[in-house]
Amino acid sequence: MATAASTTTGGGGGLSRSASAIVAVTESGQHQLRIDGYSHTLDVPTGSDIKSPPFRVGGHSWRVCYYPNGLSSAWSEYISLFLRLDGGVPEGVWARHTFSLLSSEGKPPVPYFTNTGKRIFTDWGTSALIRRSELESSEHLRGDSFTIRCDVTVTKEIQTRSVDVVVGAGAAPPPPELHRHLAGLLATGEAADVAFEVDGRTFMAHRCVLMARSPVLHAQLSGGGGGGSTIAVRVEDMEAQDFEALLRYMYTDSLPEMGGEQGEAAAMLPDLVAAANRYGMERLRLLCEDRLRELVDARTVAAILAFAGEHHCHGLKDACLRFLSDPENLREVVKTNGLEHVSKSCPSVLVDLIAKLAAE
Structure with a gap:
């Protein structure tokens, strides 16, 4: 991050102060690739790879490319490993990544390759991750299986913004x-x-x-x-x-x-509410409830209302009841058989709805 500040002095002698910041926004992610049947992958010819399924980090799709017999004849004694930008981006993507081998005994991962920050156009990695003989005698290979972990950090964008000037200082502190x-x-x-x-x-x-x-x-x-x-x-x-x-x-x-995609959010948020309850994290539960409130519509309200009743999410439950108190919304929900779902899964919530409608 870089910061810049400027000052100007008017004719009256007053001092005007301003400051700005240049902030690199990043997103990090992790992908684990387990190689089961390692000895059988050695049948793959030198120079040929096996690709992982795609995974997303920083708004881009990536794959890990595993060369069990090396990238070329010069590296035929090694395992080669590359991170590939799936589909390719003409201008490239600034990213740094690390390949580590996981221990079968739960020890911290051992980094074997780190890209400290390169613009990746197609792929970037190492032709010599580890000698096969070294892997085969190590704790990483157990039962003809080992696991590679790929940690990726993508620089998504660089923003400029104005920041407050600290009185008496030459520049504002960074975020x-x-x-x-x-x-x-x-x-x-x-x-x-x-x-x-x-x-x-x-x-x-x-x-x-x-x-x-x-x-x-x-x-x-x-x-x-x-x-x-x-x-x-x-x-x-x-x-x-x-x-x-x-x-x-x-x-x-x-x-x-x-x-x-609302479906993606609706699928994960209830699970995070349950996790927050499990681990006693009240703020996480309330944040997830707020996100779920934004997803309440005629299609989702029945399922969200039943969930709120089951997990004692009182604020979320009230939001659903308010939505259903609108006759037009209620008619749309009835068309989708949403109330039937609520009556079967959580009948006490339906009683609350009737009471709320009767009070208005």
Whole structure:
């Protein structure tokens, strides 16, 4: 980030102060690629790759390209690995990324390659991630399987903005950076000492951050570990993408970008409400409720109302009842059999609706 300030002196001797900031906006993400049946992938010829399914970070689609016998004959003793910009962007994308190998014993990931920040047009990576002989004798390969983690940070845009001038100082202080630094710590897993197993995926995190953010995790993690050891925690009844969003909130105090599809938001937000209740995070629950209120319409109100009743989300429930108190809205909901859904899943909510309509 860069800042600039200017001052002008008028004819009357007064001093005018102004300041601006140039801010690089970034977004980070993580993708894990598990190689099952490693020995069988060695049948792939040198120079040929196996691509991961696409994943999105920073508004772009990416793939990890795995060359089990190297990028070329010069690297045939190595595993080559590249991050590919799916589809390509003519002007390229500024991004930095790290390839790490995960331990089967839940230890912090070991970085093997880091791109410190390049404009990626097609792909960028390393021809010599690790010698196959080294991998085969390491703790990373267990049961003919190993896992690669790719951490990606994309510079999405560079903004300029006016900032307040601090009286008596030459320039205004820069915007807060704590959330960005903590997001980077989560993305790299550096100094992580907790390994969460969720829905077949491993998430590395930092006990001190988790204990500060959640009273439930404070009770669960206090007294554990110590001496540099990693605490292993298995999380049941939660999808990996929901736990990933929960962790990101703990580190950045922000919800994930939901994009333009309401269906995507409606699918994740209720799960985050349940996670907030599970871990005693009241602010997260209220933020998710606010987002869900924005999604209330004739198509979604029945499901959201039933959810609000089940999870005791009183503000969200009131918002749904207010929506249904409009006769036109109510008629649209009846057409979709929404009230029938509510009467079966949460009949007490229907009683509240009738009481509200009767009082008006």
